[in-house]
Amino acid sequence: MRMISKFVAPEIIFGLGALSQVGESALRLGATKLFVISDPGVVANQWVDRAIARLKEAGLSFEIWFEVTSNPKDYEVIEGVKRYQDTGCDAILAVGGGSPIDVAKAVAILATNGGVIQDYEGVNKITRPLPPLLVVPTTAGSGSEVTQFAIIVDTRRKVKMTIISKSLVPDIAIIDPVVLQTKDARLTAATGLDALSHAIESFVSLAATPLTDVNALNAIRLVARYLRPSVACRSNLEAKSAMAMAALQAGLAFSNAILGATHAMAHQLDAQLDLHHGETNAILLPYVMEFNMIACVEKFARIAEAMGENIAGLSTWEAAERAIQAVRRLARDLDIPDKITVGNLSEERINNLAQNALKDACIITNPRDVTERDLHNLFALALKRGIQVD
Amino acid sequence: MIDDKARLIENLTGVRSSKLNYYVELKKRNREIVIQNRRLEIIHQLSRDINIDMSLEMIVQRVYENLPLVIPCDFLGLITLEGSELRLVATQPPLPCNGLVVPRNSVLWEIIRKQQEQVYLCIAGDGKLLEELPVRQFELNCLILDPLKVKQNIIGMLVIGTREKNIYSQNDLTFARQLADQLAICVQNRRLYEEVVQAKREWEEAFRARVQMQAQLVQSAKLAAIGEMAAGVAHELNSPMTVIIGNAQMLQRELVPEHPASQLLKDIVACGLRCKKIIQNLLTFARQEPPAVAPTDLNEVVERVLSLVKYQINRNGINVCTDLAPDLPRVAANGQQLDQVLINLLLNARDALEGVERERYIHIRTGVRRDENGRRCAAVTVQDNGQGISPENMSRVFDPFFTTKEASRGTGLGLSVSLGIARAHGGTIEVESRPGEGSTFTLVLPLEEDRS
Numbered sequence: 001m002r003m004i005s006k007f008v009a010p011e012i013i014f015g016l017g018a019l020s021q022v023g024e025s026a027l028r029l030g031a032t033k034l035f036v037i038s039d040p041g042v043v044a045n046q047w048v049d050r051a052i053a054r055l056k057e058a059g060l061s062f063e064i065w066f067e068v069t070s071n072p073k074d075y076e077v078i079e080g081v082k083r084y085q086d087t088g089c090d091a092i093l094a095v096g097g098g099s100p101i102d103v104a105k106a107v108a109i110l111a112t113n114g115g116v117i118q119d120y121e122g123v124n125k126i127t128r129p130l131p132p133l134l135v136v137p138t139t140a141g142s143g144s145e146v147t148q149f150a151i152i153v154d155t156r157r158k159v160k161m162t163i164i165s166k167s168l169v170p171d172i173a174i175i176d177p178v179v180l181q182t183k184d185a186r187l188t189a190a191t192g193l194d195a196l197s198h199a200i201e202s203f204v205s206l207a208a209t210p211l212t213d214v215n216a217l218n219a220i221r222l223v224a225r226y227l228r229p230s231v232a233c234r235s236n237l238e239a240k241s242a243m244a245m246a247a248l249q250a251g252l253a254f255s256n257a258i259l260g261a262t263h264a265m266a267h268q269l270d271a272q273l274d275l276h277h278g279e280t281n282a283i284l285l286p287y288v289m290e291f292n293m294i295a296c297v298e299k300f301a302r303i304a305e306a307m308g309e310n311i312a313g314l315s316t317w318e319a320a321e322r323a324i325q326a327v328r329r330l331a332r333d334l335d336i337p338d339k340i341t342v343g344n345l346s347e348e349r350i351n352n353l354a355q356n357a358l359k360d361a362c363i364i365t366n367p368r369d370v371t372e373r374d375l376h377n378l379f380a381l382a383l384k385r386g387i388q389v390d
Numbered sequence: 391m392i393d394d395k396a397r398l399i400e401n402l403t404g405v406r407s408s409k410l411n412y413y414v415e416l417k418k419r420n421r422e423i424v425i426q427n428r429r430l431e432i433i434h435q436l437s438r439d440i441n442i443d444m445s446l447e448m449i450v451q452r453v454y455e456n457l458p459l460v461i462p463c464d465f466l467g468l469i470t471l472e473g474s475e476l477r478l479v480a481t482q483p484p485l486p487c488n489g490l491v492v493p494r495n496s497v498l499w500e501i502i503r504k505q506q507e508q509v510y511l512c513i514a515g516d517g518k519l520l521e522e523l524p525v526r527q528f529e530l531n532c533l534i535l536d537p538l539k540v541k542q543n544i545i546g547m548l549v550i551g552t553r554e555k556n557i558y559s560q561n562d563l564t565f566a567r568q569l570a571d572q573l574a575i576c577v578q579n580r581r582l583y584e585e586v587v588q589a590k591r592e593w594e595e596a597f598r599a600r601v602q603m604q605a606q607l608v609q610s611a612k613l614a615a616i617g618e619m620a621a622g623v624a625h626e627l628n629s630p631m632t633v634i635i636g637n638a639q640m641l642q643r644e645l646v647p648e649h650p651a652s653q654l655l656k657d658i659v660a661c662g663l664r665c666k667k668i669i670q671n672l673l674t675f676a677r678q679e680p681p682a683v684a685p686t687d688l689n690e691v692v693e694r695v696l697s698l699v700k701y702q703i704n705r706n707g708i709n710v711c712t713d714l715a716p717d718l719p720r721v722a723a724n725g726q727q728l729d730q731v732l733i734n735l736l737l738n739a740r741d742a743l744e745g746v747e748r749e750r751y752i753h754i755r756t757g758v759r760r761d762e763n764g765r766r767c768a769a770v771t772v773q774d775n776g777q778g779i780s781p782e783n784m785s786r787v788f789d790p791f792f793t794t795k796e797a798s799r800g801t802g803l804g805l806s807v808s809l810g811i812a813r814a815h816g817g818t819i820e821v822e823s824r825p826g827e828g829s830t831f832t833l834v835l836p837l838e839e840d841r842s
Contacts, residue, residue: 005403006403164402166408166410169409361398364402
């Protein structure tokens with residue numbers, strides 16, 4: 001048990017219509033020209049246009065760049081830094097899901113620290129302050145708007161690099177549930193389950209603290225109660241607000257308590273197969289929970305309670321199992337498959353996935369000690385092999 | 391393993407990592423800018439000092455005043471490449487070893503030889519280093535060695551040293567490089583300045599010599615004209631002299647020896663013959679022919695020359711005495727040229743005696759002696775008891791156009807031409823003099839048997 005812990009969070013502006021605070025916030029950070037990073041989907045929804053209108057109102061100039069894909073790649077970062085420097089910007093605004101925010105963090109690193117993004121893989125490799133960073137998340141899931149993480153794909157090695165540093169915690173996170181309305185059902189479901197996996201993994205993490213626990217448990221409660229209505233109805237602003245808060249609290253929890261095996265494994269699959277990160281997590285989570293249960297039965301029982309399960313009169317063990325069932329049921333209700341379907345995945349590739357997952361920073365805080373063999377078995381369980389052919 | 395995991399978790403979440411702060415960075419940058427400003431000041435000061443005729447010691451001292459504010463520095467040294475030597479020319483704090491030559495096996499020479507321009511970081515005490523530099527004296531631990539380069543050529547080296555260990559950053563090295571570049575310009579400009587001053591001095595000297603030479607050339611042209619005229623006159627005198635002698639001899643034959651006029655006629659014939667002889671010698675001397683070398687008796691040269699100039703010398707109240715070695719071996723020489731040398735020595739002796747109150751004499755000796763190389767030589771010595779030569783002029787008496795005589799009398803060419811003749815014969819002219827007591831000039835010529 002650690003005697004001293006630390007909790008880091010950005011300034012957070014939360015609420016319906018919070019997007020209107022973008023210009024003022026940028027001014028407070030001392031920005032004069034913002035590098036606005038987004039992705040084509042968000043630009044199409046006009047959230048970027050609204051953000052820019054606020055920048056204009058505040059008398060700020062800007063440069064827009066939105067060539068970011070999901071699972072952001074190292075070469076995109078190179079392009080972004082070049083654009084940032086060529087256009088003489090002095091602050092960064094990311095509008096979008098986890099990908100544009102992670103790219104924004106990576107661009108910020110290279111803008112003041114130089115080098116290539118691979119230089120910063122790992123923990124605490126950043127030596128200089130980053131340019132002011134504002135983020136406006138448009139999905140409720142990644143938590144990147146409040147975390148000290150950035151995940152970038154090294155396209156040569158085909159791995160997701162995890163970059164961890166307190167410097168990556170954005171300066172200001174502006175969270176406006178209104179923007180969640182434009183997400184389709186599938187994306188809403190996937191990102192919501194991503195937030196759930198963040199909350200559950202950080203709750204059982206070896207580095208969990210009372211401050212992270214409170215955030216994690218509340219996030220679990222909110223997801224269990226509001227994800228279904230949020231997926232079901234786009235315009236349900238109550239559900240959207242709750243999911244935005246869930247994603248935020250899950251982010252605060254895992255940024256400070258870190259994650260576990262689910263994410264260590266998901267990072268590998270995403271990088272190798274370019275899958276949707278939220279969905280991958282949703283599928284892997286129950287398998288990892290089953291594996292981890294013996295390490296923290298009590299906590300699992302509390303998860304079950306938070307998920308709204310009636311555990312009265314149950315043994316701790318039975319209650320803990322209810323947590324796993326509840327996660328499975330939620331995924332099923334949202335049409336998330338219970339296996340990952342890929343074509344002809346060889347034994348060798350699974351070995352490779354297991355080896356890389358063992359090196360992922362997230363594995364360190366997994367509540368149960370993990371071996372390469374354990375990871376191999378978990379991958380084997382979650383992958384429905386040989387059914388679909390490439 | 392467990393500790394390792396705890397440490398990793400601590401890294402991920404713990405209190406030791408922190409968000410880097412712009413204000414801290416700003417303060418750091420401000421400090422750097424202040425240092426950078428001081429550095430620029432130093433470089434600016436250097437570029438200003440170039441204009442002043444400032445010694446290298448002064449320049450190094452000025453740089454050292456501010457240097458420790460911007461770079462760890464307990465010692466500053468300037469080494470210059472002079473010809474084939476590396477020399478420590480200025481240090482701060484000042485050292486008595488200024489001017490010290492850097493030994494060939496030093497690491498400094500290695501850098502110069504490789505013509506490498508980048509800055510070197512040396513850690514003191516690593517064997518190769520630098521006993522020649524005051525590393526020990528100042529207990530230096532780190533040294534920056536920075537070659538001074540001007541247009542592809544290394545002209546020296548800047549040495550910055552400190553007692554601190556492993557202290558120099560990349561930033562420091564960059565600054566050292568800039569400082570060295572500026573200093574290289576300083577050193578080079580100083581050199582050019584010195585060269586200009588030197589060239590000016592030489593030019594002025596050459597100009598003065600040229601003016602003097604021109605005057606003397608006019609004078610020698612005049613002398614040549616007079617000489618030619620004298621030869622003509624001598625030639626013209628030959629015929630009347632023949633008539634005088636012939637007529638006197640005819641009269642002599644007609645007179646009995648007891649006749650009172652007989653003695654007078656005898657004197658007329660003798661004087662006539664003597665005149666003829668003088669005329670003959672003068673014509674021989676004046677004749678411009680390529681020098682012919684023949685066995686020459688120095689005693690005869692003395693006799694011949696005396697017949698030309700003895701009268702003049704005697705007329706000045708100077709006593710000429712000779713002490714000629716009998717059986718003097720002959721030397722292979724051009725008689726006429728030796729005549730010229732001896733006439734010169736005699737006339738110089740005569741002039742040196744002018745205004746001398748005591749009884750004046752010129753003493754001519756011949757003899758055999760050994761020269762400084764041990765060769766057997768014949769020598770003619772002309773000694774006078776005149777005014778002598780002052781010590782400051784001793785080294786210049788053989789310089790062309792050097793003369794202490796008034797313009798109407800000397801050309802300053804006599805001794806220089808004479809030395810030329812002596813050298814052409816494989817010999818030399820030695821000179822000894824005591825101011826107020828007199829001078830001795832000796833023409834030394836190697837004997838024939840030894841010349842091969």
